[in-house]
Amino acid sequence: MSLGFQEVRLRLPHIELAAHLYGPEDGKPVIALHGWLDNAASFARLAPLLPGLRIVALDFAGHGHSDHRPPGGSYAIWDYAHDVLQVAEQFGWQRFSLLGHSMGAIVSVLLAAAMPERIERLALIDGLIPYTGEPDTAPQKLGEALKAQLALAGKSKPVYAEFDRAVAARMRGVGAVSREAAELLAQRGLMPVPGGYTWRTDSRLTLPSPLRLTHAHALAFVHGLQCPAKLVMAEQGMLLAQPKLNQLVEGLAIDVVKLPGGHHLHLDDDAGAGLVADCFKAFLDAP
Structure with missing residues (x-):
């Protein structure tokens, strides 16, 4: 596995x-x-298998080595879309493609439909629309979110005495991953603290959403896509486990490919990364 990046x-x-920056400076622009x-x-295995592309693999705000939002700020999913646009502006890219996994795929869909x-193109890995909420549940959900915000100050992040314990915890986390995948994520996501290691991620990322898009909102974004889009669905992933999403995908003008593997099939092993790369190479490099 090649990890060559800047x-x-x-x-x-x-x-x-x-x-992380991958590929030649004059390559076709892609934000991952x-x-x-x-x-x-997350793209350590996949990005090197996509030659000829200039891939900017971001740490989202509050994740990895990126800054956290200021005090009082929040992590609404549409705010990430603004961040991505600002990144494109910094590189001088008026047109670019998006390569998104899970939440990153959802952000990609929102941004592509809105702008x-x-x-140019959408390459999506086991993600499409956010969890939705209907109007009648909105007051309850907002109340739950406000209570969680008040309680956050009294909570602390877990501290792992050893790096391997943090890796084991990530293997069992949301979207369970292989040991090698967990090690890659942990090497970037952990920081030393008294007593061992803890995650760099902003604790506010675990708070419940105060407001969700309705299902109709989510559908409007998906149906509003105008660029070519290709979706990889993992056979043991999160999308295929949701019957309603399966039905939605069947009625869309999106090229869908089902591949063996779990939610992180592009990172779990070289074989999975190779299969995903084979799906996206020609697609992302197309004129």
Whole structure:
């Protein structure tokens, strides 16, 4: 596995983000977006298998080595879309493609539908639309979110006495991953603290959403896509486990490929990364 990349920090007008840069400077521009609580290492296996592309694999705000949102700030999913646009502005990219996994795929869909003039192509890995909420549940959900915000100050992150214990915990976490994948994510996502290691991620990322898009909202974004889109669905992933999403995908003008593997099939092993790369090579490099 080749891990050749350049580590950079991007000073945006409102926040500083970290990223890994892959490929030649004159390659076709692609911004790669990882999943919730992951980081740029999510693309450590896949990006080197996509030659000819200039891939900016971001650490989302609050993740990896990127800055956290300011005190009082939140992590609404549409705020990530703004961050991505600012990254593109910094590179001078008026048109670019998006390679997104899980939450990163969802952000990609939102941005591509909202700003079709900016997005060339969408390459999505086991992610499409956010969890939704209907109007009648909104007051309850907001109340739960406010209570969780008040309680956050009294909570502390877990501290792992040894690196391997943190790796084991990540293997069992949301979107369970292989040991090698967990090690890659942990190497970038952990920081030393008294007593061992803890995650760099902002604790606010674990708070419940105060407001969710309705199902109709989510559908409007998916149906509003104007660029070519290709979706890889993992056979043991999260999308195929949701019957309603399966039905939704069947009615969309999106090229869907089902591959063996779990939610992180692009990171779990070289074989999975190779299969995903084979799906996206020609697609992302197309004129």
